[in-house]
Amino acid sequence: MAKHSGAKQAAAERLEVTIDSLGAQGDGVGSLADGTPVFVPFTAPGDVVVAEVKAKNRNGISAELVEVKTPSPDRAEPACAHFGTCGGCQLQFLKPDVYAAWVKDRAAMALAHHGFSADLVLDPVISPKGSRRRLALKALKTVSGVLLGFNERQSHRLVDVTACPVARPELTALFDPIREVLDATLEQAMHATVHMTLTATGVDLLIEASMALDLAARERLVAFADAHDVGALHWQDQGFLDPVAIRRAPAMTLSGIHVPLPPASFIQATDEGEAALVAAVTNACKGYKRVADLFSGIGTFTFPLAREHQVLTVEGAKAALDALSSGANMATDLKQVVPLHRDLYRRPLTAKELEAFEAVVFDPPRAGAKEQVAELAKSSVKCVVAVSCNPNTFSRDARMLADGGYVLTSVQPVDQFLWSPHLELVGVFTKQA
Numbered sequence: 001m002a003k004h005s006g007a008k009q010a011a012a013e014r015l016e017v018t019i020d021s022l023g024a025q026g027d028g029v030g031s032l033a034d035g036t037p038v039f040v041p042f043t044a045p046g047d048v049v050v051a052e053v054k055a056k057n058r059n060g061i062s063a064e065l066v067e068v069k070t071p072s073p074d075r076a077e078p079a080c081a082h083f084g085t086c087g088g089c090q091l092q093f094l095k096p097d098v099y100a101a102w103v104k105d106r107a108a109m110a111l112a113h114h115g116f117s118a119d120l121v122l123d124p125v126i127s128p129k130g131s132r133r134r135l136a137l138k139a140l141k142t143v144s145g146v147l148l149g150f151n152e153r154q155s156h157r158l159v160d161v162t163a164c165p166v167a168r169p170e171l172t173a174l175f176d177p178i179r180e181v182l183d184a185t186l187e188q189a190m191h192a193t194v195h196m197t198l199t200a201t202g203v204d205l206l207i208e209a210s211m212a213l214d215l216a217a218r219e220r221l222v223a224f225a226d227a228h229d230v231g232a233l234h235w236q237d238q239g240f241l242d243p244v245a246i247r248r249a250p251a252m253t254l255s256g257i258h259v260p261l262p263p264a265s266f267i268q269a270t271d272e273g274e275a276a277l278v279a280a281v282t283n284a285c286k287g288y289k290r291v292a293d294l295f296s297g298i299g300t301f302t303f304p305l306a307r308e309h310q311v312l313t314v315e316g317a318k319a320a321l322d323a324l325s326s327g328a329n330m331a332t333d334l335k336q337v338v339p340l341h342r343d344l345y346r347r348p349l350t351a352k353e354l355e356a357f358e359a360v361v362f363d364p365p366r367a368g369a370k371e372q373v374a375e376l377a378k379s380s381v382k383c384v385v386a387v388s389c390n391p392n393t394f395s396r397d398a399r400m401l402a403d404g405g406y407v408l409t410s411v412q413p414v415d416q417f418l419w420s421p422h423l424e425l426v427g428v429f430t431k432q433a
């Protein structure tokens with residue numbers, strides 16, 4: 001790490017600063033001579049930069065990059081033409097090994113806040129370019145056509161994208177056709193959100209816009225779906241979900257089992273990420289007979305687990321659980337799968353109920369699963385596997401389990417959002433009888 005030179009005030013709101021490290025959100029971090037941290041997005045350790053001060057608070061100074069005076073050797077050529085304006089993929093200017101080291105560090109930093117050692121963190125599994133199978137794009141109808149893309153960093157300004165190197169090509173191939181069909185459909189100045197998911201039956205599109213479809217618009221969208229072999233197209237107007245063109249019912253293949261995919265259901269973001277998460281979860285559960293899969297969604301972990309174990313699968317979204325049940329009913333080579341529809345925030349499985357299981361997997365939304373973890377911490381379950389898309393709530397939940405007598409044995413980082421600070425973790429906890 002380059003030794004920082006401190007910073008000198010070059011003009012009222014401008015600083016020259018040497019970047020020493022990368023923070024948890026991926027911003028370069030330098031410091032003033034008095035030690036005040038300065039956060040500058042799009043900078044790498046070793047850069048000497050000029051940055052403009054944007055905000056000051058008790059955490060330090062947020063500044064915007066004006067000029068890189070001396071570039072760091074950690075820099076690489078960004079892969080995307082939209083780098084710098086588009087709000088996604090902010091770390092694509094780092095060399096791959098520098099990025100991978102930061103991903104590992106990101107997990108270690110979050111764990112350190114709750115007293116866990118960095119030695120527990122394994123090398124990350126990072127999904128490659130061109131692998132993201134779900135995207136949520138913003139659209140806006142303007143006088144010169146439809147803009148389709150992502151918001152600028154920390155702004156609502158839309159960047160019209162022609163390429164997205166992290167996404168599956170089956171999705172990016174539809175960007176222009178979507179622009180065209182929305183241009184003919186949306187009213188002037190209207191916004192829409194386009195959710196794209198690559199499923200086992202093709203691309204599944206869900207378009208949200210505050211507009212009911214008339215017959216002409218409906219026919220246009222059906223013709224678009226036919227022309228581009230879109231698997232399914234739903235239109236959502238103020239909560240009303242309209243199945244405009246269901247050419248093939250959306251479905252996923254999970255551990256070789258065909259599972260229907262209800263609209264807006266959760267799936268992992270890349271094939272590679274899903275495989276890494278499944279491997280970490282199934283390895284941790286080896287040797288245990290009765291397993292519970294909490295926050296199971298449509299069964300990403302239930303199906304591979306059910307090849308070896310009896311599984312209680314608990315989920316709050318009824319449509320997802322019904323899809324899982326229908327996949328389980330069609331499969332012939334699974335041990336027992338028992339589905340349970342339950343709100344695990346309001347009614348977590350109690351320590352008493354958990355006694356029936358030797359291993360428990362839980363994979364909650366970003367907020368974590370405080371209520372469920374409190375019960376797990378009191379339980380006698382031998383192995384708890386925490387899957388999380390938020391290193392901060394993961395570490396908080398890990399602390400509750402550790403305080404209940406669990407030992408954290410390993411943390412596997414799985415990065416499905418290449419070049420972003422978004423990270424999944426799989427933590428394995430054991431408790432001696």
Ligand SMILES: C[S@@+](CC[C@H](N)C(=O)[O-])C[C@H]1O[C@@H](n2cnc3c(N)ncnc32)[C@H](O)[C@@H]1O
Nearest residue numbers: 295296297300315316317343344345363364365
């Ligand atoms: C991060 S997803 C994980 C899904 C699944 N494990 C997978 O990998 O595909 C979180 C899941 O928790 C479910 N969920 C959210 N809130 C819940 C609650 N209060 N009780 C039970 N399930 C809930 C969501 O419907 C979603 O399926």
